[in-house]
Amino acid sequence: MADDISFSDLDSDGSENSEETEIIVNVGGVRQVLYSDHLNQYPNTRLAELMNCLPGGYDIIFSLCDDYDPGKREFYFDRDPDAFKCIVDVYYFGEVHMKKGICPICFKNEMEFWKVDLKFLDDCCKTHLSEKKEELEEIAHRVQSILDDLGVDSSENRWKKCQKCIWKFMEKPESSYPARVTAVLSFLFILTSSVVMCVGTIPELQVLDSEGKAVEHPVLDKIEIACIGWFTLEYILRLISSPNKLHFALSFMNIIDISAILPFYVSLILTHLGARLMELTNVQQAVQALRIMRIARIFKLARHSSGLQTLTYALKRSFKELGLLLMYLAVGIFVFSALGYTMEQNHPETLFKSIPQSFWWAIITMTTVGYGDIYPKTTLGKLNAAISFLCGVIAIALPIHPIINNFVRYYNKQRVLETAAKHELELMELNAGDRKGGSPKDEPSYLSRKGKGDPQWRSQLKVSFSDTFIHFRSDDKHHRTRLRSCK
Structure with missing residues (x-):
């Protein structure tokens, strides 16, 4: 046989x-x-x-x-x-x-x-594999997020649907034209508030109060109130519609948002009620300190700027390089300030009174700022200063290149992941059109589903015609008879 x-x-x-x-x-x-x-x-x-x-x-x-x-x-x-x-x-x-x-x-x-x-x-190859897995998980997460926005769960009640619509309206400007207009309006309010804060300190635009002290112009105060009202409304809507309110409250950007809002209300309470509980001078000092907290509003721009967000993430990934930079500078500052004090202490008109006071001179010298308020007067002191700023230039230049590379690498990676997510959605749309027997321009099936619990809708998430298979909340393994090239 x-x-x-x-x-x-x-x-x-x-x-x-x-x-x-x-x-x-x-x-x-x-x-x-x-x-x-x-x-x-x-x-x-x-x-x-x-x-x-x-x-x-x-x-x-x-x-x-x-x-x-x-x-x-x-x-x-x-x-x-x-x-x-x-x-x-x-x-x-x-x-x-x-x-x-x-x-x-x-x-x-x-x-x-x-x-x-x-x-x-080998370990070196496992690193590449783990990086690729992280990229695919990020792409899968982005595609899943987009599909979650497109899909509507029929089992949700009216409040859940309204909450999801508000969240998408406030957090995702690309979801609709009104959401994009709202994001631009929020950006303009942030700029207006920052400009008002700066203009209010110009003496020519200030007015005198009943006690003869210079205060901000009333028009600027009204603009400030309008901006605070917008920021408050925006924060409340986002908090109410947030799916995870604890994570929302502890988020770094949301902490900045609340830090830009609270000083106004705290200063308002101190102004009207604090005078009865403490001296008026203390109240005014507390209000002035809180008004300085308005500078936190400028950080709200990071919410609307992908470049600032990329810079933040790149700096997070560059903690090692930044630590090396600070270590180099700290060692140099200590060494050259001690040498400067030793070489200058016998001069009758020395400006180096102590080693801790010499730290300031070493900092501005190694960073090539050179204010000139403290400078050496002996020959050995000048030689020490020359060596210190040369070493400072080298110490600063060495870690800068890896930090820039981290920024460029992360920025390019985000662009690639964004493009890959869009490509994955296009392929899923083509797949849906082929399954329906229509042209690729037909409406994709995952847009016409009424509920995300539909198993056929779920299958759209599990399989796509991309070169690299991406898992979407499934442990199913799919084997191919022919290996496709990965581009």
Whole structure:
């Protein structure tokens, strides 16, 4: 029988097997001869199973490979030959190195196909794999967020639907034209409030109160009240519509928002009620200190500026470089201030009274500011100053380049992820159009679903025709018979 094939039947010459059996594998047109003593080191891998399955018949053979030539004893696999060349190294070197230019996710899928454990992947390659996984998770999160905005859950009550609409209106300007107008209006209120704060300090625009003290013009106060009213309304709407109010309250940007609003109301309460509880002078000092807190409003611009957000995230990722910069400067400041004090203390007109006082001179010298309020007068002191600002330039220049690279890398990454998310949605739309039998311009099925609980709507999230498969809240594994190139 054809299924009762044996080792001797598979041999072209019918001779007995030698201790070291060889097989020929053809992966994507690339032939390679492998030996049993190498493959049997890892018996759980696909190639080792293939070596040991020959006496079992064709059914078992074809369950492990795509095709088989009994005359040549050659096994055919429709897989990526470049990835196979890297994976087969595990039988010779005990580890796998990923070739440059191969998609890490596709390489991981290839290792799973050949049943080679990921623990054999070298640490340097695991880093690339983890980075790629994070990118795909970010893309999946963005696509999921967009689809959540497009879908409407019929099981939600009216208040939940209204809450979601308000949240989308306040937090996502790209969702609609009115939301975009509201975001621009909020941006103008922030600029107006900042300009009013600056203009109110000009003496020519101030007026005298009943006690003869200069205060801000009443018109500027009315503009300030209007801006505070807008900020308050905006914050309350966002707080009410927030799906997670604790996370909303503890968010950094929302803390800035509340810091820009509260000083106005606290100063208002102190002005009208605080005079009865404490001296008027103390009340005025407290109000003045709170009015300075208005400068926090300028940070609200980061909510409407992707560039400022990118700068913030880049600085977070550059803590190590910033720490090195501060360490270099701290060491230099301590050394050169001590040398400056020692060299200048015997001069009759010395400006270096103590080492702590010399810290200020070392700071402005190493940062090349040079106010000139403190300067050396001896020859050795001037030489020390020259060396200090040269070392300062070098200390500042060394970590700057990695910080700039972090900013550029993160900025480019965000643009790529945004483009990838849009590309993924377009592919899902094409997929939906093909399934409906219509043209790609037809309305996608995930837009016409009434409820997100629809299993067919969920299937749109699980599978897409992108080059790299992205999981959406599913543990299902999808295998492809042909490896697509990852671009």
